[in-house]
Amino acid sequence: MVGPVAAVAEREQVAVAGLGRLVWGRGISALGDGLWFTIWALYFTRILGLSPGLVGVGMALGGAAGLAAAVPLGALADRFDARTVLVALTAVRAAAMAGYAFAGQPWVFLVATVLFTGSANGASAVRTALVAALVPGTRDRTAALARQRVAQHIGYALGAGAGSLVLAADQAAGYRLAVVANVVTFAVLVVITATVGAVPPRPGAGRAGIRPVLRDRPYLAVVGLVSVMSLCWAMLSTGLPLWLSTGTRLPLSLNGAVVAISSVGIALLQVRVTRLAGTVARAARTAVWSGVALAVACALLATTGGAAGAAGVAVVTLAALFHLAGELGYVGASWGLSVELMREDARGAYQGATEAATATVQTFAPGFFTLALTSAGAGGWLLAGAVFLACAAPVPALARWAARTR
Template identity: 30%
Template structure:
């Protein structure tokens, strides 16, 4: 593609989004740039503190459990207290708990604080996604979610490389740097982001409509949550099943690092072009294709005998990841009533948090009992099941979302982008 065409494509991808979105995007990028702890936590516990691998696994599980617990609570806070207060509480709590974790020595204290860190860091996700849906026009949400996903992966790619160098100097420095950058995110939210929660009449009926019980009774949405869990279970194998299987096959950690690096490089390089491709395209087709790419991308690993071939399989499921992430998030927004976006996003986040807990147990059990080939076959089956489920679920999507009342900050949004919220048109959303 000529340079001029690339510039035009990039400009069209990023244009037309309100300034509040870009401040939220900046906060996300800074947050991921400082995400050192998750990268080197296992090495920190085993090499620096001298704990066993089993204990390191327990701490990782507690960190994930914290995310599971906070998903629903953060969703409720997002709707009741507002997006901005929830973000401030979550990011401030994360900054403090990460800093405290760096000074913990007793195994019980480390495990306990790790649980708090997992809960606090995960609590911001429903608020971020709900705020993004509030401030971005329905027809622009696919681009917004894709750009946010791109920022997450760009930040994580850079922080992963920096984590190794920081760990060689001081693990404590990594904890403090992450705490400091998370605090910067909180400052950005406090200074630049107004509250975006839609204004509504305080009635018991409205409260009932957005209660957790109403979310659980929403069969279509809960089906999306279930399918999201299946897809997340497959994608999690990139960080849990793949390294175990490669190690059993005689590959070195460096080989795994080289193969998995393809995932981050592709996302950073191709997410914006992929965003242009999927913008306003059919939700059903994209979710079906992404599920099949994920399932069979991992399924093909059973036939990979070299690092190069494994890297090719990573390319396949990474493409599925790039298609699935913004599209599925947008489908959640489309099915969510404006007043209940926090709870709906919290339930959606829960599916990924639970998958992060189940995936390590599943991959270890299957590989130990039956072999890695069965794990990859199971991934292919799971991806196929998800594709069939999405096909059935999205057969008759609602043509428009429930009408939304104006937000408290509608006047603060640049008028060139149109109203912040409104009736959702009959187009592909994400």
């Protein structure tokens, strides 16, 4: 009895230590991400002298590569050790970022962008698969993912602050130093991830490749529908600033306050909210109330057309709180459903499908809000709210269908 008990205890210690390292790694890499995503547009166009058209083509190619590679890279983690695959993908992203320091030539920029952006979705899928390999049970897995998201948002906020200093200085040396700093954060993440205890794949895992998830129509229906609710991210990054500047007389700085509310709320509440999505049924219910909360936020924003003064600020702030509740619920529900419904012998491929679905929505999300709000005004917010409700309502029935087929 002593041997097996000691072995279980040792595995638990390895898992706890590994999850802790992943949290630290996520926070450090997010520090570099926040820095990079604050400066990249000006770095490419002003410092490297690349045309906006070329930058757009590179981002489109990288996004397409990410969509195509997410499921195969996830399947690769099923066949081999997820930790090793994640280390390799992170090293590729570090090398690609280093390539941006020498990306004055268009072909160098395109290669670096395809590698950097194209591997991002796959890395996210493999990271989730690694968490699932370290700990059993949906509740513990989603809690671990929630802690990583908290660390990610803290890192983003600090990195964005550093990026704002680079923008304020507006010196070529500062931009290049920021690129080097991001390379360093990726290198640190490589080292930290390499110290996570290896979890050998199950015998026979991954041999079927991507076929199981591509044939799993119930799973694809659930994650595909839930992924549409990731429109909530573009709602904040694209829809709200566009609306404040064109549809209201409110200060554009209000968008910064809303972003701050969201960031602080995620840091304080994501772990707690994720606990509500520990089973398929509870995750499905969480998705429903998330959709309702996001729809309410859209309806509130629709009432602010032409608004000004304290009353308008109060309504936008209230909408921000509903948006926060909806985003927290969407993320928790997405984790709960995708982790609970996936096949244990194909974790990476299943998480790759989830990442690909979300990335597809994110590709069109900014355009959706831009078109809806510029063509329909306040009616665009009502359309967005209807989309959130339409996606959330069928989730419980689809989740029950998927659960019956596991």
